[in-house]
Amino acid sequence: MSSSTAKITTTSVRKIMIVEESFDPLKTQADYQRESMSGKTDYGATANFVGTMRDFNEGDDVLSMTLEHYPAMTSKQLNEIVDQACSKWPIQNTLIVHRVGEIFPAESIVLVSVWSAHRNAAFDGCRYIMEALKHQAPFWKKEALIAGDTRWVAENTKGE
């Protein structure tokens, strides 16, 4: 996994939040849209993805999960990922919210929202950011199973 260290020239708007408590993804997106897009009438498409904690993984019942991260690198990497997306598609605005700490089933893990004039850029950009986040951003999940033991999730699979 290599990453580009190029300084970017784009000034594309974005907000990246790492949150330690339960968050409401749709309310967070609505609040951010109100705050950053009010009065704008040039975006036609918003694509959004919410990752939610399930109560099962790899055949086992999961009680809770603890998300660890590398704070200094997380925001740097997420900003780079947004830069990459903005260099590929005409994206107007991006919001990323990622949860850390202990989390329970049905709570939100991650939100990625992308605004653009056109739907292809919004869909492609949102999915690109989500996929890159899964494979590049320094987060790690440790599961506590109903059966009593704990285990680190070994690796994110494509599209799972």
Added chain:
Amino acid sequence: MSSSTAKITTTSVRKIMIVEESFDPLKTQADYQRESMSGKTDYGATANFVGTMRDFNEGDDVLSMTLEHYPAMTSKQLNEIVDQACSKWPIQNTLIVHRVGEIFPAESIVLVSVWSAHRNAAFDGCRYIMEALKHQAPFWKKEALIAGDTRWVAENTKGE
């Protein structure tokens, strides 16, 4: 706000709403999720798309737009599109909201939300439904231009 849920053979959960007044897409999605997914802990992914009216199209400034549809066919077609998506991916729940009537820039035209256990199904399903809606659902847009004249939008382009 009127809604219709036509009878279908598959048991996949969905809600399809054709609304005649301005709607808040994220609030509508949140309300529907609360109403239909409460207590569920088996979905890991929600993909959502919001189409918003822009104030420009094909180089011209647009003042407002009037959306006409064929009510009896609209809900039938949208249900068929959801059935198609559910036959392709393991989708747990779908919400489609589409606006009709007179609409102004920055107002929402359409919302498509798809819930699944895994992110590929949510992303692919949401995009499939959106693309199929654009090319199969019987809606038509008539634009009122700032310049004073009106015109029917001729055709939806791929991904625009």
Added chain:
Amino acid sequence: MTIKVLYFASLREEIGRANDQFQFSEEQLLSLDVVQLWQHATGKTSFPEQLLVAINQEYKDQKALINDGDEVAFFPPVTGG
């Protein structure tokens, strides 16, 4: 034998009405297809390439036959979403 015909969007405006109702004999209906109904309804001789047709709210092609009680809709390419 009654056939209901609907027109939408720019086609509705061009034709100047939203719907028609036609009576056909049982014999006429034996072989009435979409193109013939279009010609009968609009007086037009050609069937526009981009014209879409639905019978009882399902897309059909221009060779589809019409049955008693059908609701036949003609419309331009859809532009929702």
Added chain:
Amino acid sequence: MTIKVLYFASLREEIGRANDQFQFSEEQLLSLDVVQLWQHATGKTSFPEQLLVAINQEYKDQKALINDGDEVAFFPPVTGG
């Protein structure tokens, strides 16, 4: 010449600590690469295939050289999102 080393997730638990701080001479640093730092820090002779490394919060490969003041992080595959 100070190098800070960080460990995360399962690796942190395996090693039993979250970070180390090492002093190297200017001469040692001339050719110190990621693999050598890993061996020095953990006492392990092999470099795990899936191990990821970042220098100053940027991904690097195992041949990258270490400079004075660098923050070097070792961690397993990431599993966020």
